[in-house]
Amino acid sequence: MAPSQGGSAASANTWSNRFEQGLHPVIERFNASIGFDIALLDQDLDGSIAHARMLGRCGVISQADAAGLIEGLEAIRREAAEGSFCPTVADEDVHFAVERRLIALLGPLGKRLHTGRSRNDQVGTDLRLWLRQKIDAIDQALVRFERALLSQAERHSEVMIPGYTHLQRAQPICLAHHLLAYLEMAERDRSRLADVRRRVNICPLGAAALAGTPVPIDRRSTAAELGFETIYANSLDAVSDRDFAVEFMAAASLVLVHLSRLSEEVILWASEEFGFVQLSDRCATGSSLMPQKKNPDVPELVRGKSGRVFGHLIGLLTMIKGLPLAYNKDFQEDKEALFDGVRTVLDCLEAMAILFEEGLEFRPLRLEQAVASDFSNATDVADYLVARGVPFREAYQLVGGLVKSCLAEGILLRQLPLERWQQLHPAFAVDIFEAITPRQVVAARCSEGGTGFAQVAAQLSQMRSHLGT
Numbered sequence: 491m492a493p494s495q496g497g498s499a500a501s502a503n504t505w506s507n508r509f510e511q512g513l514h515p516v517i518e519r520f521n522a523s524i525g526f527d528i529a530l531l532d533q534d535l536d537g538s539i540a541h542a543r544m545l546g547r548c549g550v551i552s553q554a555d556a557a558g559l560i561e562g563l564e565a566i567r568r569e570a571a572e573g574s575f576c577p578t579v580a581d582e583d584v585h586f587a588v589e590r591r592l593i594a595l596l597g598p599l600g601k602r603l604h605t606g607r608s609r610n611d612q613v614g615t616d617l618r619l620w621l622r623q624k625i626d627a628i629d630q631a632l633v634r635f636e637r638a639l640l641s642q643a644e645r646h647s648e649v650m651i652p653g654y655t656h657l658q659r660a661q662p663i664c665l666a667h668h669l670l671a672y673l674e675m676a677e678r679d680r681s682r683l684a685d686v687r688r689r690v691n692i693c694p695l696g697a698a699a700l701a702g703t704p705v706p707i708d709r710r711s712t713a714a715e716l717g718f719e720t721i722y723a724n725s726l727d728a729v730s731d732r733d734f735a736v737e738f739m740a741a742a743s744l745v746l747v748h749l750s751r752l753s754e755e756v757i758l759w760a761s762e763e764f765g766f767v768q769l770s771d772r773c774a775t776g777s778s779l780m781p782q783k784k785n786p787d788v789p790e791l792v793r794g795k796s797g798r799v800f801g802h803l804i805g806l807l808t809m810i811k812g813l814p815l816a817y818n819k820d821f822q823e824d825k826e827a828l829f830d831g832v833r834t835v836l837d838c839l840e841a842m843a844i845l846f847e848e849g850l851e852f853r854p855l856r857l858e859q860a861v862a863s864d865f866s867n868a869t870d871v872a873d874y875l876v877a878r879g880v881p882f883r884e885a886y887q888l889v890g891g892l893v894k895s896c897l898a899e900g901i902l903l904r905q906l907p908l909e910r911w912q913q914l915h916p917a918f919a920v921d922i923f924e925a926i927t928p929r930q931v932v933a934a935r936c937s938e939g940g941t942g943f944a945q946v947a948a949q950l951s952q953m954r955s956h957l958g959t
C-alpha cells in the first residue's frame with residue numbers, strides 16, 4: 491500500500507526538519523490531545539506568560555521581546571474568550587496550538603517563547619495549576635455540602651433514629667449524631683485534599699525535556715510568579731512525577747466512598763420499608779410506567795458514579811507503574827482521568843448538597859415510632875442492673891432471656907409489668923420504665939463523642955463555628 495499522504499502538512503512543520511511527511515490522518519487523531527487538553531488553555535497561557543517574563547528578566551531575550559510575547563499570549567486569551575481561537579486536530583495539543591497561534595500573530599518573535607523549556611515540563615506545570623484550582627473548588631463544594639447536612643442536623647437535634655449494626659436495629663441514636671458522622675468524614679476529606687494540594691503545588695517548569703537546560707533561566711522566579719510553594723529538586727522526577735494525580739484520585743475516591751455510603755442510607759430511608767425520609771419533587775423522579783413511584787435517582791446516581799472515580803485511580807496507577815524515566819507519552823492519559831474525576835466529584839457534591847438543602851425531609855413521627863417499637867433498649871436494661879451491682883455478663887444473660895419471652899408473647903420490654911421485672915431480679919424498681927424510654931436511652935450515652943443530647947449539642951455548635959454560616 492502506498493504511504494498515506496493524508497494528515498496535515500502542519501504536523502510535518504511542527505517538528506524539526508527531519509520529518510518529511512505528514513502524519514497518517516488516523517494516527518494524527520490518535521496522537522492528539524487537543525480535544526480534551528484545551529481545558530488547560532488558561533493555565534498554559536499563565537505558565538507561558540510567567541516563562542516569557544522570566545526569560546526577559548534573565549536577559550535570555552530582551553525585555554521588549556518579553557513584553558511582545560506576553561501581549562501576544564493575552565491576545566490569544568481574548569480570542570478564546572470571543573470564541574475565535576479554534577485549534578484543530580492538526581495542532582496536536584494545547585501547547586502547540588498556543589505556540590502556533592503566537593507565531594501567526596507575532597511572526598519570528600513568537601518563535602522565541604519555547605526557549606529553555608519543553609512540552610514535558612510545560613504540561614506538568616499546566617496540569618498542576620489546573621488541579622490546584624480544582625482542589626480549591628472541591629473544598630468549597632465540600633463546605634456547602636457540610637452546611638446542608640449541618641442545617642438538617644440542627645433542625646433535628648431532638649429527633650431520634652434507630653442506630654444499626656449489621657443493618658439490624660442496635661441502639662437508638664440522635665439523628666443529628668448520625669448526620670454529624672458524615673460531617674466528620676467530609677472534614678477528613680478536606681484535610682486530605684489540603685495535604686495533596688501541598689504536593690500538587692510544586693513547580694516542574696525549567697526541567698525542560700528531562701535534564702534541565704543550558705539556558706540561564708531562573709526556575710524559582712517562575713515558580714513564585716505562578717504561586718507554587720517550591721520547585722522540583724530533580725529534573726527527571728519533575729517531568730515524570732504523577733504521584734500527585736494518583737494522590738488526588740485516592741482522596742477523591744474517599745470523597746465518593748463517603749457520598750456513596752450516605753446515598754445508600756438515603757435510598758434505604760426513602761423506601762416504604764424504612765419511611766424515614768420523604769423526597770421532595772425537586773430531587774426525585776417518577777417512573778414511566780408505574781404512576782405511584784417516586785425514585786431516589788440523585789443518591790442512586792452518586793452511588794453509581796463513585797465507580798468512575800475508583801476506576802480512574804486504578805487506571806492512573808496502572809498507566810504509571812511500568813514507565814521508565816522520564817517523560818513517556820503514556821502520561822497524556824492522565825488528563826481525561828483527572829478531568830472526569832474532578833467533574834464527577836464536583837457534580838456529586840453539588841447534587842448531594844441540593845438533596846440535603848431542599849430535596850428531602852425527615853419524618854419525625856415515623857422516626858419516633860421506629861425507636862419506640864423495638865428491643866434496641868435491651869442494653870439499657872442490662873446497664874440498669876450493672877449500675878445496681880450485677881456483673882455485666884450475668885445481666886446480659888438475664889435480659890437475653892427476657893427478650894426471648896417478650897418475643898414469644900408479642901410484647902415490648904416497656905409493656906412488662908413491674909412484677910415480671912422483679913421476678914427476674916430484685917434490683918428492678920419502678921424507675922426501670924423511665925430508664926428504657928428512647929429519650930432516656932439516648933440521653934444516657936453521655937461519654938465523650940457519644941450520642942447523648944448534650945454531647946451532640948456541643949458537637950453541633952463546634953461544627954457550626956468551624957464552618958461559619
Ligand code: ARG
Pocket residue numbers: 523527583609610613817819821822823825
Ligand atoms: N500532549 C502531551 C501530554 O499530554 C504534552 C507533552 C508532550 N510531550 C512530548 N514529548 N510528546 O502529555
